[in-house]
Amino acid sequence: MNKFKTSDYNTIKSALVNRNLKQALYDKGKVIMDGVLLTLHGDEHRKRRKLEHKIFQRNFFKYYEHELFPKTLNETIQPFLKKGTADLLDFGYRITMNLTADFAGIDRQKKSPKETEDLLSLVKIFSQGATLVHSKRPHDEVNKEVLVALDKFERKFLLPSKVRREKLIERFKNNEIAKSELPRDVLTILLLNEDEINLSEDLIKREIAFYLQAGSHSTANSMTHALHEIFIWGENNPDEFERIKNDTLFLQRCVHESMRLHPASPVAWRKSECPVVLDNNIQLNKDDLIIMDLHKANQDKEIFGDDSDIFNPHRIIPKNQFLWGLTFGIGLHMCFGRDLDGGVVSNENTDPNNHQYGIVTLLVKKILDEKGLPDSKNKPKVDINTERPNWGSYPIIFGERL
Numbered sequence: 001m002n003k004f005k006t007s008d009y010n011t012i013k014s015a016l017v018n019r020n021l022k023q024a025l026y027d028k029g030k031v032i033m034d035g036v037l038l039t040l041h042g043d044e045h046r047k048r049r050k051l052e053h054k055i056f057q058r059n060f061f062k063y064y065e066h067e068l069f070p071k072t073l074n075e076t077i078q079p080f081l082k083k084g085t086a087d088l089l090d091f092g093y094r095i096t097m098n099l100t101a102d103f104a105g106i107d108r109q110k111k112s113p114k115e116t117e118d119l120l121s122l123v124k125i126f127s128q129g130a131t132l133v134h135s136k137r138p139h140d141e142v143n144k145e146v147l148v149a150l151d152k153f154e155r156k157f158l159l160p161s162k163v164r165r166e167k168l169i170e171r172f173k174n175n176e177i178a179k180s181e182l183p184r185d186v187l188t189i190l191l192l193n194e195d196e197i198n199l200s201e202d203l204i205k206r207e208i209a210f211y212l213q214a215g216s217h218s219t220a221n222s223m224t225h226a227l228h229e230i231f232i233w234g235e236n237n238p239d240e241f242e243r244i245k246n247d248t249l250f251l252q253r254c255v256h257e258s259m260r261l262h263p264a265s266p267v268a269w270r271k272s273e274c275p276v277v278l279d280n281n282i283q284l285n286k287d288d289l290i291i292m293d294l295h296k297a298n299q300d301k302e303i304f305g306d307d308s309d310i311f312n313p314h315r316i317i318p319k320n321q322f323l324w325g326l327t328f329g330i331g332l333h334m335c336f337g338r339d340l341d342g343g344v345v346s347n348e349n350t351d352p353n354n355h356q357y358g359i360v361t362l363l364v365k366k367i368l369d370e371k372g373l374p375d376s377k378n379k380p381k382v383d384i385n386t387e388r389p390n391w392g393s394y395p396i397i398f399g400e401r402l
């Protein structure tokens, strides 16, 4: 097997849409990732994606953002506001835990902070297992923890959620309730399995665990990176900081700009199923590996300009590109949560009162509205357990002046 590396934006784009290149980043994380959507290929991937995509529709995201999310956000932030401090990662994980559990279909029966904490501690272990390729911890140790966590997750969260849904599905099949009365989530879709695809109990467990970690990990990190960029930029540009706080469309641009600089997964890996020519230098044979540096590609000067390595929400980009670059992937495995987290890109006709901003922008806005600022006595720390450039802790204080 030969290994190739590229950070060329257009080469990566052509690789991500190429049907002969198969997902390879999660081969080490099989304990949790085996057979889940992100690792599937070909027909199997197409069928599962079609089935699950029913949940991830733009009109539902807008409804979720406007009607359901504000209540969860207020409930989750209250204990932090009372204390006057928060760790952004902790807050981010708690809020996104509820968000992804809603989409995955995991009930929190007590809806208590303790229950969210329990689920969260399991999901953090799933995250470590999924991104094992970048883990600095002994892999055996992480895998053992994942197995224990999966078992606990099944007993405490998955089984009760399944039983409730199975009863409702039964009633729907007996014409006692309408389809619209079924929960709108991935677990219900999988149990209903209208496309009759092959799904074992264990696979459903891994699929739901994958959803929980895929959504929460990336959203919490994205929010923290965006706030960090905004704090630093605001310190040097006080007028712009005022604008960010008052103009949510501009804030959304800042979030997209930060997403460009900090892709949740800094690389994408694919293996070739047959000989594939990507460009003059990259000619893959069967089973060759291509490692794509999304972090570098998102700083391509041709597309994002000469200052592509710095945070500049005013940057102008070509019409056919997104400000977040390749952060949500493109092509076959493009992220289901893109419009949910990133929202819709605004234009000159956008009505700011009826716009879909995306969950990350709403989270950042809430922290800024509550006058959250970095705790000058408690510096943020990078996450030392992974090669991924993420924050491990980011303390803030509410109600402080910059």
Ligand code: HEM
Binding pocket: 023, 025, 037, 038, 039, 049, 100, 103, 211, 214, 215, 216, 218, 219, 222, 263, 264, 265, 268, 269, 326, 327, 328, 329, 330, 332, 333, 334, 335, 336, 337, 338, 340, 341, 360
């Ligand atoms: C800022 C937040 C997020 C980022 C940056 C992000 C990024 C990504 C990327 C880069 C991929 C493609 C990976 C590849 O091509 O190898 C992906 C796939 C995926 N994402 Fe996200 N994601 C985010 C949030 C979410 C959320 C909130 C959900 C669900 C609630 C979600 C669900 C998924 C799913 C299901 C896939 C797999 C799609 C497939 O394989 O067909 N993501 N995400």
